[in-house]
Structures are given as C-alpha cells and as structure tokens.
C-alpha cells in the first residue's frame with residue numbers, strides 16, 4: 001500500500017490527467033471505516049467496488065474479508081489499475097478489472113458471478129448524465145442479492161434522492177474527517 005504522501009501525489013497526478021478521478025486525495029480512514037461498518041465481514045461475501053482508486057477501501061476490505069470471499073475491483077483509470085494489480089497480486093480473493101461501472105452486468109457475467117452481497121462505490125455520480133446515472137443505479141440494484149447493499153460515499157448530499165428512487169431503504173451519515181470535509185455515506189438496501 002502506498003504511503004499517505006505517495007498516495008496523495010498519485011491522486012493529484014491522475015486528477016490532472018483524468019477528470020473522472022474527481023479527487024486530489026484518497027478517502028480518509030474515518031470514511032473507510034464509516035462505510036465498511038455496513039459490510040458483514042463475518043460471512044463469506046461477494047463484494048464489488050466501483051472506482052477503487054489506489055485501494056484504500058480495497059485494502060481495508062481485504063484485511064477484514066473471510067478467505068472464501070471475493071472482491072471485484074472495477075476501475076477505469078489505467079494508472080490506478082496498475083497500482084491495484086500490484087497491491088492484490090498475491091491475494092486470490094481479489095480480481096481487478098479495467099472497465100467502467102456502467103458495464104457491471106457484463107463484467108459479472110464474464111467472471112461467472114450471479115449476485116453480489118455488497119457494492120461499494122466512490123465514483124463521481126455527479127459527472128454522469130441523468131440517463132447513465134439512472135441506468136447504473138438500476139443495474140446495481142438488479143445485480144445485488146435480495147439482502148444486498150449498495151454503499152456509496154459522495155461529496156455533498158446529492159445522492160440521497162436518486163438512491164431513494166431505486167432502493168427501498170436508505171441510511172445517510174456525514175463524515176467531516178476527510179479531504180474535502182463534505183463527504184456523505186449511504187447504505188442503500190434493495
């Protein structure tokens with residue numbers, strides 16, 4: 001795992017080249033713990049992460065997941081994909097895919113995964129046009145198990161309404177200990 005300084009430098013570098021990176025620093029450990037407390041690590045889990053970046057959430061989840069669990073990392077930025085491949089090289093539970101979250105149905109098909117227990121997402125939903133956002137939320141809901149969870153963190157509270165349109169139960173929390181200090185975390189259930 002990169003140090004805090006090298007992790008932040010890689011964000012700044014990728015942020016300048018790729019607007020979808022949408023952050024100048026990785027998420028804080030406070031935000032990671034706030035979101036991941038909603039995952040039941042005592043059970044075998046199939047977890048998908050949209051937009052893992054340099055892997056702050058991925059590393060925490062791999063540290064807490066059981067040996068039979070799976071973590072599928074879907075990242076669109078090739079530099080972050082390289083970092084994630086390096087980070088997970090010796091861990092058979094992790095699969096890194098260079099692709100966009102919008103293609104989740106095909107990605108799961110290609111990996112023989114029928115349903116997902118938890119999906120963690122840090123992709124910038126505010127950059128997606130309304131149709132793409134709606135389709136991604138609908139597909140995400142479809143691929144989740146009946147008791148599955150969509151766990152989202154996002155700047156400002158603009159995801160609450162779209163999540164409530166697609167999911168029956170949405171819990172929201174604010175996490176100020178992050179750069180920037182404007183992060184909301186959501187647990188959305190089917």
Ligand SMILES: C[S@@+](CC[C@H](N)C(=O)[O-])C[C@H]1O[C@@H](n2cnc3c(N)ncnc32)[C@H](O)[C@@H]1O
Nearest residue numbers: 020021023026027051052053076077100101122
């Ligand atoms: C705000 S950063 C969050 C990174 C990391 N999860 C963290 O919390 O530090 C957003 C990440 O999502 C990736 N990304 C943006 N749009 C994406 C998409 N449609 N599909 C997959 N990854 C995407 C970016 O390349 C970037 O790594």
